[in-house]
Amino acid sequence: MNPEKDELHEAAAIAVITIGNELMGDDGAGPAVFEALRKEPLPPGVDVIDGGTGGMSLLHVIKDYPHVILVDCADFGGNPGEVKVFVPEEVRSLKEIEYSLHQLDLLEVIALSQRIGEAPRTIHIVAVQPERIEPATTLTRKVSAALPLMVKEVLKQIMKMTQ
Amino acid sequence: MSEIAIKVDHLTRVEGHGNIILNAKNGAIEKVQWQVTEAPRMFESFVRGRHYHQVSHVMSRICGICSIGHALCSLKATEAAMSVTISEQTELLRKVALHAENMQSHILHVGYLVAPDLFRKGSVFPLIETHPDAVLKIIALHRLANEMSDLLCGRTTHPITLMVGGFTSTPSERELSSLRDRLSNILPVCDEVNQLLLDNVHMLPDFTRETEYIGLTSDTEYALYDGVIGSTDTGTHPVEDYESIANEYVVPYSTAKFASHARESYMVGALARFNLNAEKLTSGARAWAQKFGLSPISYNPFMNNVAQLIEYYHSVEDSIALIDTILNKGLKNETPSYAVKAGRGVGAVEVPRGILFHDYTYNDKGFCTRANCVIPTNQNHKNINLDLEALAPTLLGLAEKEIELNLEMLVRAYDPCISCSTHYLTVEFT
Secondary structure, X not given: OOHHHHHXXXXXXXXXXXXXXXXXHHHHHHHHHHHHHHOOOOOOOEEEEEXXXXXXXXXXXXXXXXXXEEEEEOOOOOOOOOEEEEOHHHOOOOOOOOOOOOOOOHHHHHHHXXXXXXXXOEEEEEEEOOOOOOOEOOOOHHHHHHHHHHHHHHHHHHHHHHO | OOOOOOOOOOOOOOOOOEEEEEEEEOOEEEEEEEEEOOOOOOHHHHHOOOEHHHXXXXXXXXXXXXXXXXXXHHHHHHHHHOOOOOOHHHXXXXXXXXXXXXXXXXXXXXXXXXXXXXXXXXXXXOHHHHOHHHHHXXXXXXXXXXXXXXXXXXXXXXXXXXXXXXXXXXXXXXXXXXHHHHHHHHHHHHHHHHHHHHHHHHHOOOOOOOOEEEEEEOOOOOOOXXXXXXXXXXXXXXXXXXXXXXXXXXXXXXXXXXXXOOOOOEEOOHHHHHHHHHHHOOHHHHHHHHHHOOOOOOOOOOHHHHHHHHHHHHHHHHHHHHHHHHHHHOOOOOOOOOOOOOEEEEEEEEEOOEEXXXXXXXXXXXXXXXXXXXXXXXXXXXXXXXHHHHHHHHHOOOOHHHHHHHHHHHHHHOOOOOOOHHHHOOEEOO
16 A cells, blocks of 8 residues: 555565564574575565564465565474475475464465465475474574575575576 | 462463363363463563653564554553643544554454354364355455554554654555545445354354443543443443552462452453443444344353454444545644653553553653553453353253363453464363
């Protein structure tokens, strides 16, 4: 509704959306990548968005972009600090929780977005395997060490999309 | 639990974890209890020693859903402490901002959290397969409310434009006019969503228990931003008397404070507001109340869900009227002017879940020396417990799953700002 913002959104083709809670140990990987990306020179047309803890509001954010890169921590059964890049279709959620305001399943929001015909053309998820998700304001050493690789993977995806 | 010492000066808990405990043996209830197990959050301590211009920004972090309401209540308390008067334009714009939050929160609750109960689904996501049209409409209502918050407050959550005495920036006339059109266009969608709830309202249990309802009330409007304290039992009271209304106390089984006034418990929220102020609703909202057969005083807590949708309608219609007034008067570029001074002030605002109080004391340099907040959800905890005690015995003939669902639906009806409760709820049977 803000004209300047609308123009920006029209111009921006890629959104990098970081997800996570920096008060919950390794769940803060997303916010840490957000801070790191702020220091990187990015090509025009890329918005870096701190998506906070996600939630249904993400539905209203991702609809504005043809390409979205989500950065989150995810338990994919890997070694702590291991980084994987995947698309939503490659995985299925093992979460058993029902929807709540704060801890809903990111994959469900993406599925909902696809179902209502609003989803970005491409969605990539850059994820790190956490070691510890519990109240703490620091990342574990292994996840902290994985941050440069996460940033590199995000930049690689941006390069692929902009070339 | 017993190791957690709750002190009166510490802030209430508004997010977190709650449990329902039900023990029944041989058809008799031994124990039924709503427990809140969240740790104290210390916000009142956070703002001590902080300069007044920071306080509303810190306090808005109490909640990610009611952040506009917390910011406005905080600003009102600070303005009361320093005798700051605001312009008519600021008041009108703040009212629109509060409507945005009310709409955002109510549709999120009814659309995403309650609707799955009505359709016997585990969450909103499977609903897209069975009721795609309904989900699309709910998303449209949520989206408009979010964008309205963006426009008035600078972003969807944790407002940045609201400040002591006014706004750091206001929307342009063109933006307000465009918002007005969008609000006007959303009314038919509201009608359809309301009709959907009406078609399924029989799924809400027919349960009543008399209690006291408390909320802001006003002679001139459906009180949300301003008014005096109203009680269905005792009439009206000045906002400054809030401590003798809430009478907060602690219980051993909950880390959240409880509250009581004329009776053992009272209820705040959309149903309380409706019970106190129904005749002040906009015409469209009143018409929907009639269709739902809702009239004051309704003692069915499950009707809080219905009252929320009626309030969504009211917020849309009233926002249109407020924007018309702002545009007719012409949007002015205003700069707040006031002097910092020592004093104590109490602010009260109706946030989606009920009446909210902030109370600050400042020194002559504008630094906060004392703070106290009374949050809606905590005012409801005792009422939830008593409702559970009354409802549970009526359910014992049902299958365990149905008992569990009914108890969960009751707690959800209050829309407690222990929002994660939709999955953190656990029900134990012994």
